[in-house]
Amino acid sequence: MAVQKVQKIAHPSIDDRKAKGLEARDRASLSSHTKWAPAADRPDPVALLVEQDATREPDLVPVRHGRMAVSPFTFYRGAAKIMAADLAETPVAGLDAQLCGDAHLSNFGLFASPERILLFDLNDFDETLPGPFEYDVKRMAASFAIAGRNNGFSEADTHAATLKSVQSYREAMASFAQMGTMDIWYAHLDENELMTSIRATVAGTAKQEKTAKKQEKADKQARATKKEQKAAKREKVAREDEKAAKTAEKRAAKTAEKAHTRDSLQALSKLAEQVDGQYRIVSQPPIIVPARDLAATYGLSPDDVVPVLHDQFRAYRATLQDDRRKLLERFQFVDAARKVVGVGSVGTRAFIILLEGRDAQDPLFLQIKEATASVLEAHLPRSRYRQHGERVVQGQRMMQASSDIYLGWTKGLDVRRHFYWRQLRDMKGSVLVDSLQPLGLNFYAGICGWTLARAHARSGDPVAMAEYLGDSDEFDTSITDFSERYADQNERDYQEFVTAIKSGKLEAVEGV
Amino acid sequence: MPGGRDQSPDGRAHSRDGRPPAALPDLPATDVERRAGGRAARKRAGRGTLGDWAEGDRGHDALKTILAQNQIRVPELVPIRHQRMAASPWNYYRGAAAVMAADLASQPSSGLMVQLCGDAHVLNFGLWATPERNLGFDLRDFDETLPGPFEWDVKRFAASLVVAARENRLKPARADAAVAAGVEAYRARMRRYTTMPELDIWYDAIHADRLVNYFEPADRGRVSIHIEKKRARRTSRGAFAKLTTMANGRPRITPDPPLRVTLSDEEQADLVGELLASYRLTLAEDRRSLFDRFTEVDAVRQVVGVGSVGMRVYLVLLEGRTGADPLFLQVKQAGPSVYEAHIQPSRHASHGERVVSGKRMIQSATDIFVGWGPLHGRDYYVRQFRDMKIIPATDLIAPRLAEFATACGETLARAHARTGDPVAIDGYMGKGPKFTAAIGRFAHLYADQNDRDHAQLVSAIAAGAVEARPG
Numbered sequence: 017m018a019v020q021k022v023q024k025i026a027h028p029s030i031d032d033r034k035a036k037g038l039e040a041r042d043r044a045s046l047s048s049h050t051k052w053a054p055a056a057d058r059p060d061p062v063a064l065l066v067e068q069d070a071t072r073e074p075d076l077v078p079v080r081h082g083r084m085a086v087s088p089f090t091f092y093r094g095a096a097k098i099m100a101a102d103l104a105e106t107p108v109a110g111l112d113a114q115l116c117g118d119a120h121l122s123n124f125g126l127f128a129s130p131e132r133i134l135l136f137d138l139n140d141f142d143e144t145l146p147g148p149f150e151y152d153v154k155r156m157a158a159s160f161a162i163a164g165r166n167n168g169f170s171e172a173d174t175h176a177a178t179l180k181s182v183q184s185y186r187e188a189m190a191s192f193a194q195m196g197t198m199d200i201w202y203a204h205l206d207e208n209e210l211m212t213s214i215r216a217t218v219a220g221t222a223k224q225e226k227t228a229k230k231q232e233k234a235d236k237q238a239r240a241t242k243k244e245q246k247a248a249k250r251e252k253v254a255r256e257d258e259k260a261a262k263t264a265e266k267r268a269a270k271t272a273e274k275a276h277t278r279d280s281l282q283a284l285s286k287l288a289e290q291v292d293g294q295y296r297i298v299s300q301p302p303i304i305v306p307a308r309d310l311a312a313t314y315g316l317s318p319d320d321v322v323p324v325l326h327d328q329f330r331a332y333r334a335t336l337q338d339d340r341r342k343l344l345e346r347f348q349f350v351d352a353a354r355k356v357v358g359v360g361s362v363g364t365r366a367f368i369i370l371l372e373g374r375d376a377q378d379p380l381f382l383q384i385k386e387a388t389a390s391v392l393e394a395h396l397p398r399s400r401y402r403q404h405g406e407r408v409v410q411g412q413r414m415m416q417a418s419s420d421i422y423l424g425w426t427k428g429l430d431v432r433r434h435f436y437w438r439q440l441r442d443m444k445g446s447v448l449v450d451s452l453q454p455l456g457l458n459f460y461a462g463i464c465g466w467t468l469a470r471a472h473a474r475s476g477d478p479v480a481m482a483e484y485l486g487d488s489d490e491f492d493t494s495i496t497d498f499s500e501r502y503a504d505q506n507e508r509d510y511q512e513f514v515t516a517i518k519s520g521k522l523e524a525v526e527g528v
Numbered sequence: 529m530p531g532g533r534d535q536s537p538d539g540r541a542h543s544r545d546g547r548p549p550a551a552l553p554d555l556p557a558t559d560v561e562r563r564a565g566g567r568a569a570r571k572r573a574g575r576g577t578l579g580d581w582a583e584g585d586r587g588h589d590a591l592k593t594i595l596a597q598n599q600i601r602v603p604e605l606v607p608i609r610h611q612r613m614a615a616s617p618w619n620y621y622r623g624a625a626a627v628m629a630a631d632l633a634s635q636p637s638s639g640l641m642v643q644l645c646g647d648a649h650v651l652n653f654g655l656w657a658t659p660e661r662n663l664g665f666d667l668r669d670f671d672e673t674l675p676g677p678f679e680w681d682v683k684r685f686a687a688s689l690v691v692a693a694r695e696n697r698l699k700p701a702r703a704d705a706a707v708a709a710g711v712e713a714y715r716a717r718m719r720r721y722t723t724m725p726e727l728d729i730w731y732d733a734i735h736a737d738r739l740v741n742y743f744e745p746a747d748r749g750r751v752s753i754h755i756e757k758k759r760a761r762r763t764s765r766g767a768f769a770k771l772t773t774m775a776n777g778r779p780r781i782t783p784d785p786p787l788r789v790t791l792s793d794e795e796q797a798d799l800v801g802e803l804l805a806s807y808r809l810t811l812a813e814d815r816r817s818l819f820d821r822f823t824e825v826d827a828v829r830q831v832v833g834v835g836s837v838g839m840r841v842y843l844v845l846l847e848g849r850t851g852a853d854p855l856f857l858q859v860k861q862a863g864p865s866v867y868e869a870h871i872q873p874s875r876h877a878s879h880g881e882r883v884v885s886g887k888r889m890i891q892s893a894t895d896i897f898v899g900w901g902p903l904h905g906r907d908y909y910v911r912q913f914r915d916m917k918i919i920p921a922t923d924l925i926a927p928r929l930a931e932f933a934t935a936c937g938e939t940l941a942r943a944h945a946r947t948g949d950p951v952a953i954d955g956y957m958g959k960g961p962k963f964t965a966a967i968g969r970f971a972h973l974y975a976d977q978n979d980r981d982h983a984q985l986v987s988a989i990a991a992g993a994v995e996a997r998p999g
Binding site: 025027130131132133196197198202204280337338339342343346347373374375377378380413414417418475 | 888893
């Protein structure tokens, strides 16, 4: 009888876990997270970006620069590598979790779960790696500070949203610390819960208006002119708030509705054309370049491209669970193309493939994205996965409440390049950050904070983390202080970047 | 071998031999070709012949088939199995999947292959909590799963309705109505799948609230209350309260021999060290990390079901957080599917893997903790115990058998459409009442056969030829 060696897994008691959280304060006190000042030997931010460009598609590097140059916020989205280097210099409590690695606010969104429910969750895991939980919290919080400024909010409104994201993270972690292991695992935020929560917020604002009106009545009775004016003003503010809340509710409903329509059939109408009764992907260079036009770029004859794609497809299928592999076998290969996506990752290899199920009206688009080393790997222990595509997929499954059934990974034709696969448009929806009002951003900060805490609680120790974070708002204000300073740093880096483009040091194509 | 070599498990015309293809799948046949394939299957087995039952052709003795299954079972539990099966024709039917497998294989078959549940009798449909915590209605026992001709599941399902109706003393007309409703629901649902996109079929599911709608408005309240009550109770926490006692400050599963027998420390060590250690590796990485958050606390051997009595079943209590965070896993021995002797051996090296893979193929959503592992040379699969699982109560469904059969028929069609070819199956069944009428005829004839087989077991026990013991 072959008895396998049992892997010993520690199961500390609740008290031990709490103690671990408290001990962590000796390593990094809650107030130690405040402040940010660049070190004298801080690496040149522009140089870090140029370093990343080295392995990217040369014709797309200017597109990346162009997209990042739009605003300090788009720059921040593309600058995960810069921030990773900066975070490595900040104090950490030594409490690890699976990190998203790039938890800025636009990397949260809606997507369809395997049981066809619209879920709100993190949805980008290119940089995922186990590491100190603060890194994700800081990258998330700073993104709110930068987005608030970007939207032209007052300092107070921006501050409130940033603080809200951290406070929500801390409070959610405290509640996960009380929950059973399976309950944490199953916790999720779906469309219904989201809308209920939005409505409750809106109702809360309406209630404030009522109170203001009541106050006004009382004031009228007092017949004090000054008071009357004040009350009228209060009422006006409350009315505006209610209006804003209603708009926010409508907008959220619209986002969810739109997400429902974003499927492969819709993608087919947008991305494909019929030629001789067969669908093929429309060429829109440099954003979409079909396989038939790409052969030259990769040194393959057009005849070689299809077998290569089939090989890749086969290798990918082998990484799927048995039943899903069976399902995928019902689809046949139709066409493939290179397709540019995102901001920071522009220029890494990214492809889409079009598959067909029962007939041409039953399309399925898969997206294939190159995965390189996580930007965090330069500062933390290397990933235990040799395959970066697998690193991304496993990290995603660890963090999300429920994941795409089609996640898989392959090595490229050049075996040093790794890829992960997923569905292209499975009811994915995201919030248009620049159209958010202060109330909307504040609400959004609340759900992002909760979601990040849930993602961390699955792999990290919620009891230790909650104990570390404590009951006071010290952690919240510390991180908010850091975030505001880091938003300043981001603006300086952005200016440097724009200057480099203007001086011709960096090439950029805008509006693509 | 029914089906012929040109049929793959997914019912398509090109051979895949049940194994992952070495090459990309061929172009799927057009709808016209798929439909024609289904019609051609009528030559192998005319729809009318599905209604026939020839006892003379069965080629085996029911009692011997039952006894042959005892070889891999725990000897001291075998008499309990006999006793339970002898209790009534219905209990016999539940335990006699092997008998029926041999019987089905002795008759002509369509050869339109699907992943069979293999034991789709009416009480093997039920509710349980999905990974996203919805309450889903689905098939729930996959011990016999294997690729095979679709009508075998339909026949086992239909005959179970007649046997169950007789057990509950329903009038024969009520049984007829239930069979007709169940098979018609299967046929209508399958027809709908012929025009649905592949992913829509895959994601299709029946939630608890939809199940309630199958019942008459007057009954809906009663059904809902039943579901809610059970749902709250049938959880790991509920099981913890019911099944455990504290001993020396540690929770232990309360023994109740011979139904629950505590394992010795050495047996527990093997269970953890060999079986659960391998099982852990069959989990996806994220679930493995979740599993690692639990510690094994206690394990007992259990006796469950009717037909599977004697197969080794263990109940393992694990604990996440001190005190109130229990998780029960059930570890069940898996032998070869009863159909393997008649079709082809499973492509899986472990029978535990066969069950898990089949379950995932058939159910619209599957328990996150399913996995498999070996112990002392035997195969096992693992699943959550009582994860809000609700098994229908016979007294609740008997008065509404036709309604319940409708829900089951649709569910079975969904299960088959995931792996089989709905267009071919629909083409085979056709538009008219022929298929439904034939299955209805078979269901009655086979219920009669089941009565005779049950009587054979009862008299063998009375004569002392077969040992039986209550338990």
